[in-house]
Amino acid sequence: MADNSGQALIRGLDIDKLAKGFADEANVFKNFVSMSKTSAREIRWYRKTSGFLDTETTTGITKTYINPVAPRARPMVIEQSWTRLTSYVKKYFVESPTISVEDIKDSDVDILATNVRDIVRSVARKVDLRIFSVLNEATAAAPTIPNPTNVNTAAATGTGWDDATNGNPVKDILVGKRKMRQAGYNPEGCVVSMNSIEHEELVNWLITVKGSSIPNYSSDKIKSGVVMELLGCKIVVTENQTTDYVTMWIPNRAATWKAFMPISSVVIDDPGIGKKIRCWEEGECLLTDPLAVHVITDTMT
Numbered sequence: 001m002a003d004n005s006g007q008a009l010i011r012g013l014d015i016d017k018l019a020k021g022f023a024d025e026a027n028v029f030k031n032f033v034s035m036s037k038t039s040a041r042e043i044r045w046y047r048k049t050s051g052f053l054d055t056e057t058t059t060g061i062t063k064t065y066i067n068p069v070a071p072r073a074r075p076m077v078i079e080q081s082w083t084r085l086t087s088y089v090k091k092y093f094v095e096s097p098t099i100s101v102e103d104i105k106d107s108d109v110d111i112l113a114t115n116v117r118d119i120v121r122s123v124a125r126k127v128d129l130r131i132f133s134v135l136n137e138a139t140a141a142a143p144t145i146p147n148p149t150n151v152n153t154a155a156a157t158g159t160g161w162d163d164a165t166n167g168n169p170v171k172d173i174l175v176g177k178r179k180m181r182q183a184g185y186n187p188e189g190c191v192v193s194m195n196s197i198e199h200e201e202l203v204n205w206l207i208t209v210k211g212s213s214i215p216n217y218s219s220d221k222i223k224s225g226v227v228m229e230l231l232g233c234k235i236v237v238t239e240n241q242t243t244d245y246v247t248m249w250i251p252n253r254a255a256t257w258k259a260f261m262p263i264s265s266v267v268i269d270d271p272g273i274g275k276k277i278r279c280w281e282e283g284e285c286l287l288t289d290p291l292a293v294h295v296i297t298d299t300m301t
Helices: 101-106 111-135 169-182 196-209
Strands: 034-037 042-048 082-088 090-095 152-155 191-194 233-237 245-249 256-270 274-286 293-297
Touching: 042 274, 082 274, 090 111, 101 111, 101 274, 111 245, 111 256, 111 274, 152 169, 169 196, 169 245, 169 293, 191 196, 196 233
Parallel strands: 034 256, 152 293, 191 233
Antiparallel strands: 042 082, 090 274, 191 245, 245 293, 256 274
16 A cells, blocks of 8 residues: 555654655756746747748748849749647646644654655646647647647658667658758757657667767767767657657747746645645647657657
8 A cells, every 4th residue: 555644654763764766857848948928828829831931832941942033023022921829828736635743743754845846846747748748749638649740750760769670760860850951940959859768779779789880989979878969969868758759859949838827836834734735837838830840750669
């Protein structure tokens, strides 16, 4: 049976007061999107057509070039197009049960501090998952399953990154960079987020499968078991990323987090009874530049 805050088992004198063993998992997506404020819960915004203006009916970058005109001819008329969209602020709101004054006073574990920390992290994780959902165009019915429609996408080479014979993670990342560049974006320094399963297969492929063909990779690029940079991209490993998908995007360009209320927490005091912790954040993520995102699908067999 699970141990809750009020149970006697956590008050033993021999337990570790720091309650070690619960490792932090970073909430990374919010670090790599633009941040701005909104004063209203209904957000009207505009998504610009990506690409260069090179034809009268530009819908993105094309292989058609503007032909030179004759002397004294009128110029070709070209214009950018915009799509007006409306988004609504979402609220993420949690609280703890009442923690009794007796538990706060005599428990070896710092119940109050631990609950404050973990409840705040819970809200931060919900926000992080929302940003992941928007970047990957996941639906409300399946918010953790990418459903790329407007963003760039391509299936992994072979049957996935765990396909030692035909898989090719490097090729897949280069395809993503190419597609973003073709849409008019500079992909250098883009973020590549993946689940720990894909990270395991990527490192295995680089060292075990292709290590001999990558000079000095094993000794120079991998220091503590985490790939920090590859092909000019930042490799991010997070359990908030759904396995079987790898997401690439241009940081501070592809999406924006519009903050209505920043993350906040309070301790509600009920004198003689106990304390309750409450935490909330309100905002929404906007996918302003969908072609600055590339989703690699089917990364696992």
